[in-house]
Amino acid sequence: MASMDGFILLILVMLPFTMPGETWFTLWGFVASWDGLWRALQIALKANAIVLALLTLVGSMEAITLGHALHRLKVPETLVQLLLFTVRYIDVLRDEYLRSRVAMKARGFRPSNSIHSYKLFGYLVGMMLIKAMERSERVLNAMKCRGFSGKWPHLDQMRFKPIDLLFGLTAFALIGLLLWVNLR
Amino acid sequence: MSEALISLRNIGFAYLGRTATLQALDLDLFPGERLCVSGPNGAGKSTLLHIMVGLLKPTTGTVEAFGQKRLGEKNFHDVRRRAGLVFQDPDDQLFCPTVQEDIAFGPLNIGKSKSETAAIVEQVLEHFGLMHLKERITHKLSGGEKRLVTLAAVMAMEPEVLLLDEPSNGLDEETTDRLVEILVSLPQSMILISHDAHFRAKIATRSLSLVDGHLEDFDPKCRHAKP
Numbered sequence: 001m002a003s004m005d006g007f008i009l010l011i012l013v014m015l016p017f018t019m020p021g022e023t024w025f026t027l028w029g030f031v032a033s034w035d036g037l038w039r040a041l042q043i044a045l046k047a048n049a050i051v052l053a054l055l056t057l058v059g060s061m062e063a064i065t066l067g068h069a070l071h072r073l074k075v076p077e078t079l080v081q082l083l084l085f086t087v088r089y090i091d092v093l094r095d096e097y098l099r100s101r102v103a104m105k106a107r108g109f110r111p112s113n114s115i116h117s118y119k120l121f122g123y124l125v126g127m128m129l130i131k132a133m134e135r136s137e138r139v140l141n142a143m144k145c146r147g148f149s150g151k152w153p154h155l156d157q158m159r160f161k162p163i164d165l166l167f168g169l170t171a172f173a174l175i176g177l178l179l180w181v182n183l184r
Numbered sequence: 185m186s187e188a189l190i191s192l193r194n195i196g197f198a199y200l201g202r203t204a205t206l207q208a209l210d211l212d213l214f215p216g217e218r219l220c221v222s223g224p225n226g227a228g229k230s231t232l233l234h235i236m237v238g239l240l241k242p243t244t245g246t247v248e249a250f251g252q253k254r255l256g257e258k259n260f261h262d263v264r265r266r267a268g269l270v271f272q273d274p275d276d277q278l279f280c281p282t283v284q285e286d287i288a289f290g291p292l293n294i295g296k297s298k299s300e301t302a303a304i305v306e307q308v309l310e311h312f313g314l315m316h317l318k319e320r321i322t323h324k325l326s327g328g329e330k331r332l333v334t335l336a337a338v339m340a341m342e343p344e345v346l347l348l349d350e351p352s353n354g355l356d357e358e359t360t361d362r363l364v365e366i367l368v369s370l371p372q373s374m375i376l377i378s379h380d381a382h383f384r385a386k387i388a389t390r391s392l393s394l395v396d397g398h399l400e401d402f403d404p405k406c407r408h409a410k411p
């Protein structure tokens with residue numbers, strides 16, 4: 001959540017200055033408006049509410065379950081595979097990165113603001129990209145060895161259960177209630 | 185002697201811009217054999233297995249598998265199904281999110297139905313004593329568990345020949361013993377690459393070593409290691 005807030009902070013700070021309206025204060029000749037402030041607060045609250053809802057609904061789930069669920073919901077195959085491969089290999093890549101960092105440290109490298117440091121980080125990033133590409137080739141080879149020919153087979157094991165219906169109905173009822181309270 | 189399952193003749197191979205890795209290499213694998221190949225790092229052992237299933241194209245020579253000359257990519261589809269390759273790095277091979285999906289990947293690809301596949305998954309996991317890993321997520325397995333699962337995934341395709349690239353790598357003694365037991369009990373012919381002399385001694389019916397780009401009869405340097 002902090003990362004998202006960091007992302008929109010700039011917009012929030014700018015908004016009071018860019019929205020026309022009743023003057024709140026002036027800073028170096030720029031006018032900040034009350035309307036802008038309200039709008040900024042609204043956005044901040046909304047964004048955080050969305051992220052909180054997402055975290056409780058999706059964040060507590062294995063990313064892989066999410067992938068399978070998206071597949072069941074008929075999200076395009078390519079996107080689902082992209083998600084699943086990312087989940088599968090992000091740790092492998094991270095381990096490779098950390099191993100390289102440890103290896104660099106073990107040989108006395110300390111990051112500093114020097115050409116030498118930047119060059120080494122450049123090598124590190126370059127190596128990571130090449131390794132990732134080579135791995136993707138090896139993974140494709142492994143897939144071919146097991147009869148892959150472009151179409152991904154699925155062992156579909158998710159079922160729509162009564163409990164899902166109950167959850168769906170309850171969620172809709174709550175959202176309906178909120179809407180009603182809002183619109184009344 | 186009966187027909188060879190796989191025979192390589194006069195194989196030469198070089199990676200782009202490098203000197204030849206394999207040169208004038210001949211190899212025959214006969215039914216019922218467990219052939220161990222050793223050789224220094226970088227000798228080209230993994231390369232050799234990849235050539236056998238057509239993942240790499242040799243610059244010279246011919247690959248004959250299951251009684252047929254194999255040339256183009258199409259020709260090798262059938263070889264890859266009948267000769268199961270277990271890769272050196274399990275992370276390359278376990279690309280599916282969960283263990284059961286990974287094992288199911290092969291059977292589903294060769295046209296087994298979902299219920300048949302589910303039965304195969306159960307049976308293979310049972311055989312390897314890996315039932316407890318069925319629902320686990322592949323990238324969270326330990327190195328040794330990954331190894332065994334890759335072997336199980338290849339066995340699920342019911343190959344006639346096994347090509348194993350350093351299968352005992354990263355296994356503890358107990359698990360290695362279990363692997364030896366499993367491999368010896370299998371009816372399949374296999375080619376095993378291994379740096380572990382004791383492992384080879386327990387499994388091999390024949391040993392070769394890869395030096396200077398071709399295969400030679402194995403001549404043991406360590407007195408514990410019998411060919």
Ligand SMILES: Nc1ncnc2c1ncn2[C@@H]1O[C@H](COP(=O)(O)OP(=O)(O)OP(=O)(O)O)[C@@H](O)[C@H]1O
Pocket residue numbers: 199200202205223224225226227228229230231232272
């Ligand atoms: N993709 C590649 N591109 C260029 N050279 C490669 C590539 N893969 C391997 N090589 C080189 O080819 C040679 C043989 O590699 P190979 O992986 O077959 O060796 P190996 O016998 O399996 O070694 P190890 O015992 O370390 O697994 C090595 O010198 C290696 O550096």
Ligand SMILES: [Mg+2]
Pocket residue numbers: 229230231272349
């Ligand atoms: Mg190798």
